[in-house]
Amino acid sequence: MAKRVISAVLELKDQNFQSGMKRAGRNLSDFDRKSIQVGNTVENMSKKAVSGFKMIGKAAAGLAAGGIAMLSAGVAKTMWGMDDSFANLQAQTGATVAEFENLKQSAIDTFSRGYGESLDEVTAAISRVKQNMKGLDSGEISNVTANAMLLARTFDSDVNEVTRGLNNTMEAFGVSAEKAFDLFTAGGQRGLNFSNEMFDNVAEYSSLFGAMGYSAEEYFGIMERGAKSGVYNLIIWALMWRHIIETSLIAGKSHRDNQQPSLV
Numbered sequence: 001m002a003k004r005v006i007s008a009v010l011e012l013k014d015q016n017f018q019s020g021m022k023r024a025g026r027n028l029s030d031f032d033r034k035s036i037q038v039g040n041t042v043e044n045m046s047k048k049a050v051s052g053f054k055m056i057g058k059a060a061a062g063l064a065a066g067g068i069a070m071l072s073a074g075v076a077k078t079m080w081g082m083d084d085s086f087a088n089l090q091a092q093t094g095a096t097v098a099e100f101e102n103l104k105q106s107a108i109d110t111f112s113r114g115y116g117e118s119l120d121e122v123t124a125a126i127s128r129v130k131q132n133m134k135g136l137d138s139g140e141i142s143n144v145t146a147n148a149m150l151l152a153r154t155f156d157s158d159v160n161e162v163t164r165g166l167n168n169t170m171e172a173f174g175v176s177a178e179k180a181f182d183l184f185t186a187g188g189q190r191g192l193n194f195s196n197e198m199f200d201n202v203a204e205y206s207s208l209f210g211a212m213g214y215s216a217e218e219y220f221g222i223m224e225r226g227a228k229s230g231v232y233n234l235i236i237w238a239l240m241w242r243h244i245i246e247t248s249l250i251a252g253k254s255h256r257d258n259q260q261p262s263l264v
Contacts, residue, residue, distance in 0.1 A: 086120045092127040099138075103130065106141040115146045125149050125159045130162035133170075133177070140177060147181050155188045157199050165199035165206075172210030172219075179216070187220050195233035198223075205238040212245060 039064045089107065090100050097253045107123050116122040122145070129136070136144060144166075152162045162184075169180040184198070201223070209219040226237030 019248075060242045082119060085123045088120070089127055090122040092124075093130045095130070101133050102138045103141065106138075106145065109142045110146050110149075113146060115149050122149075128159045128163050132160065133167045136169075136177065144177055149179065151184060155184075155193050155198065156196060157193075160201070161199040164203040168203045169216060171217035172206040173214075175216050183216055183220050187223065191227045192220070192225055192234070194227055195235075197234055201234040201238055205242070208242060208245065 029039060085218055086100075086107070087102055089095075093099070093103065095103055103126055107119065107126050110126070111117065111119050116125065125148060126141060126145050127147060129141060133144065139223045148159050148166065150160045151157070165184065166177060166180045169175060169183065170177060171242045175183075183204075187193070187198060206219060209222070214222075221233060222241065223237070229237075231237045
């Protein structure tokens with residue numbers, strides 16, 4: 001259904017309707033201003049992340065670099081499981097040799113900074129980042145994975161939903177990964193995850209709003225308006241907007257068809 005709507009949007013190019021809808025979107029909230037204020041929230045939150053496994057992570061990095069001695073039996077047990085973790089990572093991503101070496105180092109870097117309670121958890125998260133997020137530079141993998149794990153933990157979600165939401169936001173509105181993180185952080189703080197579906201909802205409907213010419217801030221502002229209006233969940237709000245858009249497009253097409261000169 002969404003694909004048909006998007007195709008219709010691109011074909012019809014109803015400028016009057018789009019302009020009116022965009023003006024309405026801009027008036028919905030001050031989301032853009034608030035999202036800028038929390039631009040560094042993810043980074044600040046990262047500094048406060050739980051780091052109980054940091055020593056184990058550092059040992060993992062050291063082992064990969066130079067094979068240093070194990071610090072304890074618990075660390076040794078974690079190290080013995082590295083081969084399995086990395087084997088799963090390669091199997092899940094289908095990475096080439098060069099790509100796999102980068103993913104492997106990204107996993108070690110992420111784990112050594114205190115993210116994840118096991119290397120398995122980190123490699124699973126990296127796999128989701130690799131599968132769901134397109135166009136990331138190899139140097140971004142570690143930071144994106146760490147932030148995705150933190151965002152998932154903070155807002156009671158999972159990395160798969162988070163990365164799908166991030167990717168679709170980036171593709172729909174042409175924003176960077178950092179900007180997408182900021183939008184979701186601000187959105188969560190402003191109540192958009194009240195029904196625990198913020199990431200999934202964005203993954204599903206962001207392309208529709210992006211095709212209509214909305215900015216990312218306008219779209220998140222529309223969702224915020226729905227959250228504050230008392231709707232049961234964001235899906236109901238998104239479906240209502242989709243119906244409005246589809247109805248308006250159909251009406252616009254009918255009007256233009258009636259204006260076409262007769263050939264008989």
